[in-house]
Amino acid sequence: MKRLDLILGLAAPIVVVALAPAAGAQETYVGKAAEERILGKPYSGPRAETPRDAEGRPLLTGFWKLLHEPGKPDGNLGKDQPGFRLPYTQAGQKALEANHKTLDPEARCLITGIPRLLTTVLPFEILQTPERLATFHQLGWHRWVWLDGRDRDPEQDPRYLGNAIGRWEGDTLVIESSGFHDSESGNIWLDDNANPISSEAVVVERWTRPDFHHLNLELTYTDPKYYSRPITYRRSWVAAAPGEYLTEFSCEWNTPWILANLERGPGKIGPDGNRGYGPDGQIVPDLPLGAAEGNRGTGYWLFRSNKPKPSDLPPGVERPSARSAAK
Amino acid sequence: MSALRSSFENKGFTMSTKHIVLCAAALVAAPATAQAQDAASAPEASVAQRAEPYTGERVETPRGLDGKPDLTGFWRPIREPGKPGGNLGKDEPYFELPFNETGRRAHLYSQNHTVDPEAICIPGGIPRHNGSGLAFEILHTPKRLATLYNYNTHRWVTIDPDLRHPENPEPRYFGHGIAHWEGDTLVIETRGLRDSSKDHIWLDENGDPTSDQTVVIERWSRPDYHQLRLQMTVTDPKYYSRPFTFDRTWRRAEKGAGANEYACNEANTVRNHIGPGAGIIGPDGNRGFGYNAPLPEVPPGPDDYEDILQSQ
Numbered sequence: 225m226k227r228l229d230l231i232l233g234l235a236a237p238i239v240v241v242a243l244a245p246a247a248g249a250q251e252t253y254v255g256k257a258a259e260e261r262i263l264g265k266p267y268s269g270p271r272a273e274t275p276r277d278a279e280g281r282p283l284l285t286g287f288w289k290l291l292h293e294p295g296k297p298d299g300n301l302g303k304d305q306p307g308f309r310l311p312y313t314q315a316g317q318k319a320l321e322a323n324h325k326t327l328d329p330e331a332r333c334l335i336t337g338i339p340r341l342l343t344t345v346l347p348f349e350i351l352q353t354p355e356r357l358a359t360f361h362q363l364g365w366h367r368w369v370w371l372d373g374r375d376r377d378p379e380q381d382p383r384y385l386g387n388a389i390g391r392w393e394g395d396t397l398v399i400e401s402s403g404f405h406d407s408e409s410g411n412i413w414l415d416d417n418a419n420p421i422s423s424e425a426v427v428v429e430r431w432t433r434p435d436f437h438h439l440n441l442e443l444t445y446t447d448p449k450y451y452s453r454p455i456t457y458r459r460s461w462v463a464a465a466p467g468e469y470l471t472e473f474s475c476e477w478n479t480p481w482i483l484a485n486l487e488r489g490p491g492k493i494g495p496d497g498n499r500g501y502g503p504d505g506q507i508v509p510d511l512p513l514g515a516a517e518g519n520r521g522t523g524y525w526l527f528r529s530n531k532p533k534p535s536d537l538p539p540g541v542e543r544p545s546a547r548s549a550a551k
Numbered sequence: 552m553s554a555l556r557s558s559f560e561n562k563g564f565t566m567s568t569k570h571i572v573l574c575a576a577a578l579v580a581a582p583a584t585a586q587a588q589d590a591a592s593a594p595e596a597s598v599a600q601r602a603e604p605y606t607g608e609r610v611e612t613p614r615g616l617d618g619k620p621d622l623t624g625f626w627r628p629i630r631e632p633g634k635p636g637g638n639l640g641k642d643e644p645y646f647e648l649p650f651n652e653t654g655r656r657a658h659l660y661s662q663n664h665t666v667d668p669e670a671i672c673i674p675g676g677i678p679r680h681n682g683s684g685l686a687f688e689i690l691h692t693p694k695r696l697a698t699l700y701n702y703n704t705h706r707w708v709t710i711d712p713d714l715r716h717p718e719n720p721e722p723r724y725f726g727h728g729i730a731h732w733e734g735d736t737l738v739i740e741t742r743g744l745r746d747s748s749k750d751h752i753w754l755d756e757n758g759d760p761t762s763d764q765t766v767v768i769e770r771w772s773r774p775d776y777h778q779l780r781l782q783m784t785v786t787d788p789k790y791y792s793r794p795f796t797f798d799r800t801w802r803r804a805e806k807g808a809g810a811n812e813y814a815c816n817e818a819n820t821v822r823n824h825i826g827p828g829a830g831i832i833g834p835d836g837n838r839g840f841g842y843n844a845p846l847p848e849v850p851p852g853p854d855d856y857e858d859i860l861q862s863q
Contacts (some may be wrong), residue, residue, distance in 0.1 A: 277616065278616060283692075285692050285695070332816075333672075333816045333819075334814065334816055334817060335703060335812065335814055335816070349695075351690040351692055351695060351697055352692070353621075353623045353690055353691065353692070356623070356688075356690060356809065357690075358690055358697070358699065360697070360705065364674075364704065364705075365703065366697075366699060366703070366705050367812075368809065368810065368811060368812070370809070372806075372807065374807065383811075383812045384812060384814060385812050411817070469695065469707065469709060470707065471707070471723075472674070472706075472707065472723045472724065472725055474673060474674055474724060475816070476671070476672065476673050476816075476819070478672075478816045478817075478819050478820055479819070479820060479822065480820055480823070483820060518721055518722060519721060519723060
């Protein structure tokens with residue numbers, strides 16, 4: 225509950241202090257300390273070979289931390305675009321405005337879709353087997369990819385994560401996804417910045433692991449309904465330290481309280497293209513992530529310490545007692 | 552409408568009324584529900600499809616890069632005639648777990664206060680998922696294994712004989728799963744689970760309690776391509792008078808079948824309208840509809856949930 229003390233201490237200036245973790249609880253990391261844990265550090269050790277499966281194909285299995293590009297926004301698919309701005313069509317512009325009036329789907333624990341999961345600043349894990357691969361993400365979601373050479377189902381269902389089919393082109397894993405939900409539903413964003421995604425979207429991911437420690441993505445996003453041309457997006461991740469893995473997070477506060485009280489939209493997008501995590505230019509959320517209690521939480525932005533909070537807590541969240549508040 | 556149809560097929564209708572509540576609330580119109588019962592024969596097979604023991608020619612156990620049995624696959628539970636589903640006491644007298652006095656009270660508390668965690672899309676946890684009537688999928692790599700469940704949740708296991716549990720683990724729904732090999736058997740030990748007396752967690756579908764002292768030992772083996780076997784021992788001195796065991800077999804689903812996206816959280820705003828507990832547990836040890844009772848011909852329509860829908 226230490227974290228909640230911080231949240232509720234709105235009147236007091238936010239001071240980053242080392243909070244002694246309660247027994248069995250996660251420790252709290254704010255600002256640079258959170259950055260230190262969330263972001264990957266450039267690898268400078270000796271080169272280690274790409275691990276390969278029995279067929280000789282690269283294995284992408286691992287826990288991957290983002291190599292953040294200084295000066296570039298995360299959570300924005302327009303990262304590599306002029307002005308960090310996507311080329312909206314007229315319909316796209318309207319859909320963007322509508323998204324600014326909807327709740328962040330992630331903040332209310334709806335499944336975060338593709339490509340949004342791939343634009344986040346947060347680490348993710350991959351498990352790859354010969355016919356099946358899954359990417360696992362921080363708010364507890366996983367995304368399935370078939371690698372069994374199947375054809376696309378012409379009657380595929382719309383999904384948050386699309387319908388992903390992968391194939392190998394040499395040492396590159398190409399994953400093509402289509403059949404997405406549309407932002408029209410009010411339940412899905414293209415990225416953290418509330419850009420819209422349509423049911424016509426096609427996402428092509430080209431993944432490579434040139435050595436043990438690095439994972440690269442070249443993504444092409446085509447969505448003629450909302451964007452006037454295809455968008456490309458490049459990113460790299462570095463292998464986390466041995467023994468470091470993704471852990472459980474239960475995103476569970478899609479409640480009437482959240483629906484009634486949460487601020488709509490992504491907040492202000494700064495000239496740096498960042499939705500941002502606060503006035504101090506922090507580029508990652510605090511840890512524990514969006515936590516209301518331990519590893520139970522809501523979408524991460526609600527509970528960041530340097531953002532004004534709604535004055536109440538979701539039902540089911542233990543309120544800090546007078547005793548702990550007085551500490 | 553195909554999304555709605557598929558969602559219904561994926562709902563796991565053998566489980567209980569909770570899913571009908573969720574379905575109806577989430578999807579409003581439910582014209583395709585009758586199809587759910589036919590899911591077993593549908594070409595895109597449902598996660599609720601029944602599996603019969605495999606009787607064909609034996610196919611060798613596939614092995615991973617480390618030479619160990621590869622548990623990867625989409626697995627359908629095989630039902631035992633006369634045994635309840637979703638009840639970890641299926642092998643106990645009267646299908647009832649050996650509660651101690653605290654456990655009996657914790658059970659009563661769950662039944663009267665706790666909305667089924669799965670009905671509000673919270674991770675079902677371990678060992679509950681091992682008693683589930685729904686198929687699940689395993690992704691197995693030499694160091695990391697994940698079990699992936701229908702409601703879009705997953706459980707992590709780290710395979711490392713040198714790894715030990717932390718002394719004071721952070722409580723989790725799936726606990727902290729650490730595994731090692733004993734010959735061709737993968738032994739997963741889970742500690743650091745949440746406690747039914749203060750958290751939204753049940754031991755099984757029937758609302759039996761589990762505590763922060765629970766230790767779950769799962770012994771998984773794949774004697775051939777088609778079979779996945781579990782021998783599980785649950786020890787929870789806080790709520791039970793002795794350890795108990797739970798054994799089960801799954802059959803490998805047909806090639807090309809797999810788990811898929813399931814948007815559980817869309818509907819969990821209705822939590823205030825779902826009553827607590829698992830409902831009445833019949834003398835057959837089953838909750839709700841049970842395995843064999845037919846589902847209602849006509850499921851409750853949107854009219855039956857008007858109050859819920861209006862409140863959203």
